[in-house]
Amino acid sequence: MEASCIIFDFDKTLTTEEVGMFEINTDIGNKIFGGEERARMLTTLLTYLNDNGIYTFIASRNSRHVITKALELSGWNEHFTGIFGYENACSIEHGASQTGLPLKSGLIREKVLEAYNISPSNALFIDDDPHNIKDVMRLACDTIWVEGFGLGEEDEQRIRDWVDARTIS
Ligand SMILES: [Mg+2]
Secondary structure, rough: OOOEEEEEEOOOOOOOOOHHHHHHOOOOOOOOHOOOHHHHHHOOOOOHHHHHHOOOEEEOOOOOOHHHHHHHHHHHHHHHEEEEEEEHHHHOOOOOOOOOOOOHHHHHHHHHHHHHOOOHHEEEEOOOHHHHHHHHHOOEEEEEEEEOOOOHHHHHHHHHHHHHHHHOO
């Protein structure tokens, strides 16, 4: 099997809200992940991806520090192959969006596809921001646009179907 990967946005894709420094403390529990039930769904999904040998990444414009801290509190760090935040996006040359923020496509091409030798046809990108979806589609990756507040059960099923199409022969 060729290497496959899933790249998640963080805020309002893995989480159900925008996460800042103030949300990150020892009392958050699973609040930013939409409560216990949704957190369990995500844990099961991530374990499923890990068990099937799918590389898992986070590509976010949030601070990498905030993301790793949040994942640490929910015990999820070990589920991810790589976590890229604002610090990483700013350190590479790949142009910027109209708002001046670094584009995710550049980050993903360099840090994920090239670094792990993954073909775009074996990469799935998941984000709640349609601008990011449009940007990353230029790389010819598969995409899922999360509508609403964080990926839900329908999105989870689409992710599983995408994985099954690659692992079942
Ligand atoms: Mg987002």
